[in-house]
Amino acid sequence: MKCLEGPGKTCGPLAPEEELVSACHLEKEEENEGEEEEEEEEEDLDPDLEEEEEEENDLGDPTVLGAVHNTQRALLSSPGVKAPGVLGMSLASLHFLWQTLDYLSPIPFWPTFPSTSSPARHFGPRLPSPDPTLFCSLLTSWPPRFSHLTQLHPQHQRILQQQQQHSQTPSPPAKKPWSQQPDPYANLMTRKEKDWVIKVQMVQLQSINPRLDDYYYQEYYQKLEKKQVDEELLGRRNQVESLKLVTPYIQKAEAYESVVRIEGSLGQVAVSTCFSPRRAIDAVPHGTQEQDIEAASSQRLRVLYRIEKMFLQLLEIEEGWKYRPPQPCFSEQQSNQIEKLFQTLKTQEQNNLEEAADGFLQVLSVRKGKALVARLLPFLAQDQAITILLAITHHLPLLVRRDVADQALQMLFKPLGKCISHLTLHELLQGLQGLMLLPPGSSERPVTVVLQNQFGISLLYALLSHGEQLVSLDSSLEEPNSDHTAWTDMVVLIAWEIAQMPTASLAEPLAFPSNLLPLFCHHVDKQLVQQLEARMEFAWIY
């Protein structure tokens, strides 16, 4: 026989005593039964019972105590019966069982009997056989200390303890109006069984990464904690406990491979157990698939797969940043993660620069890839961010063309805008020059495509605005810089291009910098300025 083991062997200190007291009573009764009269017994035992009751009220298990209490009553109120039908056993055998139990477990435990006042009791159907395991249970102190198995948020643990304290304070049981007659069928579900159900439910809470698995619960209790702390600071200075729930994380059982790949077999040989049913398909590409034809679909799949991998890395970085200890800079681990992700994004392992750029562009052609880059940009170092910005600017027409379906480039605008302000004039010119070059065999500059796209035109305006800022700051230089001349040429060209565009095809920018028109005024003749004004009129209104 094995007792329900639990980490919480800390039972109420009074408990064993209480049981021994009742044991003593029964023993006494056994001895007295044939000898004394019932009334005397009752008299002897009643005051003790009363005392007991008061003691017992301090403990946390009224059902048990009630049961014990009633058992005694039961034994008392069956006069003359040497062996009352308790479990159909004689008292002697009961006592014997008890002693065995005493030997086996430190805490003997009465099964809970339904409490009735009628003398005729049939325990038959409910308690089929005097199974010793029935008697054996834990008088656990509440809340159950599953501490090495379950992880509760410290706030949660605190709430449970507070409630436990409240329940243990001696208060008369709240007399609910409907329970005027004691429910004869109450507590059919024993405390042990309730504990078991709760334990099973708690087992489901086990996790290695509660932040990931149980996000909403953790957030809720964090907020609660924060609110309480605020309350304490403002209002009554109550307990400022900072309980640290130290629960060891459980090593999760190794995820076994449910798909077995045997050499030479065609496909997968699936293995399934009761814990992990057969995996239907193997969605993750394996090495063997490189033999496939370089179909566009597989290429796209590869890009998507790359994006997913990078996204997971990004999420880790964001998590680390969100829950960082109170230091404003990146930890070394975080910097490593960021660097790693950046390298993956830039596909640095490609020797061919073109291929590398291509990889990057492919990522950017997917909506999720754009989201990835947008979310990554705030984490990157300045030079890294500028690399990305320049790459985007350089390939802007291509990106714009590919984005026609998604229209998702907008999400990149804000993070890019932030890093534009770190550009030097030289870098800026480098980026813009690509847009101005006439590609061979075409009379159209790439910038025209850019101007027709909202993101493109917004980015262009932002770049121009920044350039103007730089130049105006730098205007102390007397001699015309090569950069300055290039800049002026650039501005004139762009202005001309804008003027060339029919107003209807000009896209509406996301943000219209205020120093643009003055910029054009400086460099361009009046007529052109008028034309520009007409085109940018609607934006100018904002």
Place this chain on the structure above:
Amino acid sequence: MNYMPGTASLIEDIDKKHLVLLRDGRTLIGFLRSIDQFANLVLHQTVERIHVGKKYGDIPRGIFVVRGENVVLLGEIDLEKESDTPLQQVSIEEILEEQRVEQQTKLEAEDRKRYIHYSRDGCRGSRKPGGAP
């Protein structure tokens, strides 16, 4: 006492009177005696309550063991307010009769709808179970 605050647990509902709505539409009222981790329920002194319009009738059923997945919802019944209902209790025979009548009218209405639907020109389609038009 809520053992797991912030969660839904049936432990505190034990030994209280509950109304349980099952997936097959039955309404059971009984004392919740036992549960398990799947929310299988043991209902004691159960009564199946049939509602038709403003009337209801109770059929005593005894002990029910309900598989958890068949429960739509359940709620505790406040014994004080239990009798405070605008509904009228009638005998079992009467409520069963009322139910039969209600079912019949419903079937007739559905048949009529189906007839109208299929008698329209150019309307094809086989007769689907459950009377879906």
